[in-house]
Amino acid sequence: MSQLQQKEHMYRCIELAKNGIHTCKPNPRVGCVILKDEKIIGEGWHKKTGGDHAEIMALKNCEVNPEGSVVFISLEPCTHKGRTAPCVEALIDAKVSKVIFSSLDPNPKVSGKSIDILSAAGIEVSHGLLEEESSELNIGFFQRMKRNRPFIRSKIGSSLDGKIALSNGESKWITSAESREDVQNLRARSCAMMTSNQTVLLDDPSLNVRINNFSDDDQPLRVVIDSTMQCTGNEKIFQLPGETMIHSKRVDEALFEHLASIEINNVLVEAGPRMNGALLKLNLIDELIIYMAPCILGPDAIDMFGSPVIKKLSDRYSFAVKDLTSIGPDMKITLRKENV
């Protein structure tokens, strides 16, 4: 099989993995394609924690006996018994002849282990194909496994001059309906949403996912930072389906370690300048997504970041542009912290 064909099959695995983007958390998104005589005989993806892994679904879906087949997977097959039996066993039992997987398991305790087990059973193994693409899909899961904290994304809607509201607080709406609809997709793929008591009291946001066919069982956890205990519990965010957690301390690294310990892979922050400033200062914003409307609000309007005050240019906070797109009349700018 040519390198190009192999890539095509791995791209297909990544596409299949995306089927689980809203539902498989806290597990990684994984896709699998099985080929025999160069023809696809089965495909699968991981839908829900506790349910079949991608490899198992693909094996079950095979139209013919998978003995002697080539198996493509977007992530290393699991070797330990978790909520389900290990996939390496199922691959060995099915007598497949070759396994090609993309990224290694990010968990240092098991990373690379499948290679030894499959090789010992006489199955040829290779890995690393489209690794960048497949790990991007699971950036939160990878970060939680490797660094013991979730991937933190902050979404900000602003004007062209970087303002998020007028000085009287009026902010509805600077960005377009199309941008706000796009935010729904960001929320849907997040394990948790985070905001501050100021935002809750000022804007009374829902911070829930409102897209078609999205089950309330998959609503991201909503985290409200309320260090001054100002929320009453009557605000909208506390009334909606899904869980809301109040954190009565300031944001710090310990909070995110705690969120990692309850299997939160990624957090989407939708908050005001104070919280965004605090996160920036702590160097905790991994990705910044700015929906920028092509309008000017003037110097009295409120800035995106309330802190820190920077005196020397060499102390500035820099990001790398990852993507630029237009959404309706607005611009969507995706930026990454440089060491992510």
Ligand SMILES: [Zn+2]
């Ligand atoms: Zn598995």
